[in-house]
Amino acid sequence: MLESGQLVQGPLVERFEQAVAALLGRRHGVAVSSGTSALQLALKTLQVGPGDDVLCPALSWPSPAHAVRLAGAKVGFVDVDQGEWNSTAEALREARSGSSKAAIVIDQFGNPARAQEIGEALGSLPIIEDAACALGSRFATGPCGSFGLVSCLSFHPRKVLTTGEGGMCLTDDDDVADKLRTMRNHGQLGGEFVVAAGNARMTEIAAALGLAQLQRLDEILGRRRELAALYAKALDGVLDVQSTPEGAESNYQTFGVILPQGFARKTVCEKLDQKGVEAGVLSFAIHKLGSFAGSDASLPIAEHVAMRGLALPLYPQMRNAEVDEVVHALLGVLDE
Ligand SMILES: Cc1ncc(COP(=O)(O)O)c(C=O)c1O
Structure with missing residues (x-):
């Protein structure tokens, strides 16, 4: 890695993205600098902004709700289930309003949300799965991190796999993946700055840590x-x-x-x-x-x-x- 001279966003990041995407059955993995930046970029991709409302479980680390606020939208807080501590399909459906632009579904503490029921209840409303805590967890129907238009992982040290700081967006949508890649890298596409965006890239060092732990997952x-x-x-x-x-x-x-x-x-x-x-x-x-x-x-x-x-x-x-x-x-x- 040091010999390649590429310390950020190089071949190891690409390998890590492909390995995680393959594990979760997703077409694209877009590695970023934290789970929080994954959520922020996911919301940006969906063009969430002022006047919108995004449904979000009320029990969580504040990142998802803060990301909605930072996008300029309103958080539609949803209560959680007594036993599973995740928001249910019914609660999300009830909380949905005409201004709901998307829903964030959390697998809280790694416990899988009831994805299938939620997907059916929300129909065409775009879903962001906040699987920050859920790498390696499984819904009855497939791996956590495979649900919704975009799913988001965190590799913070409290997570089952850590890269120090780090995160990843996963999606099956080619267009969404392109937008995420553009927005994590100062809005660059093909050498042009096409949109105002920040820096959410992952380092090669972080990706090397992630790849090593994937083998022991x-x-x-x-x-x-x-x-x-x-x-x-x-x-x-x-x-x-x-x-x-x-x-x-x-x-x-x-x-x-x-x-x-x-x-x-x-x-x-x-x-x-x-x-x-x-x-x-x-x-x-x-x-x-x-x-x-x-x-x-x-x-x-x-x-x-x-x-x-x-x-x-x-x-x-x-x-x-x-x-x-x-x-x-x-x-x-x-x-x-
Ligand atoms: C549900 C949830 N979403 C997002 C995050 C944010 O992840 P990060 O710390 O990598 O920014 C966390 C962190 O614990 C989390 O628990």
């Missing part, structure tokens, strides 16, 4: 699933955890539990920390964040999960005995 996913199964078994009937639609498979990018009423998450985290367990906030009710101050939306399930959700440690190098230790520490704290 099955191993990484297998271990994550084993650990999640151990947690699920130990916590069954004790605490609520995320459920996965029948026939689908999560990559368990994040394993969360809902704390019972009466327990302050901050105190639980402090007590766990004293026992050597690092646990933290699971996610956010985006409509309640300062960046959306003034939103009067009431989306009770997103608010409940955001308020009571706790992310537990889960990483491929974790030992089975460490899962037992975390569960023991957590149940101990809840028993005090």
Whole structure:
């Protein structure tokens, strides 16, 4: 790579794009600098702008909603399902209005959304699948990252495969792919600047990291699933955890539990920390964040999960005995 003299957007990026696209059964992969820039470019491609509204689950890291805002459009927040923590087809259909230009569908924490039902419910409305957390997860009908006009991945260090920072847009549409490639590279097409756009390119170094981990992806996913199964078994009937639609498979990018009423998450985290367990906030009710101050939306399930959700440690190098230790520490704290 160093000998090629090409450190950005070179042959390794191209190989990485082709490998991820092949894995997800997509025609095109367009590597970018983060999952957030993937979402921003996807919205730009769909020409989302002022006067438009984009449906978006209210429970998430704020990137998708911020991307909609940055495009000048309004976020149509949609509540999530009590068990799966993703927005359902029914909720998305109900939230749709005449100004809806697109819908963002999130596979939250790697848990596959009900893609087929959502696709049927939304008909011709363009869908952006935010599969930032879901590389390696599967809908009942195919891989996460294969749904919608454009799907977006993140390779941030919290994800199952990381390039440091990084992301990718995937699509089967040749025209959309061309636009994405133009817009990630200062609006250049064939040496001409045809549109005002920024720089969202991926480096060769990042792509090399991604390619190396792709070779181990099955191993990484297998271990994550084993650990999640151990947690699920130990916590069954004790605490609520995320459920996965029948026939689908999560990559368990994040394993969360809902704390019972009466327990302050901050105190639980402090007590766990004293026992050597690092646990933290699971996610956010985006409509309640300062960046959306003034939103009067009431989306009770997103608010409940955001308020009571706790992310537990889960990483491929974790030992089975460490899962037992975390569960023991957590149940101990809840028993005090
Ligand atoms: C659902 C979702 N979308 C988008 C992103 C943004 O990805 P990145 O951190 O690569 O910008 C994240 C990050 O955690 C996410 O969880």
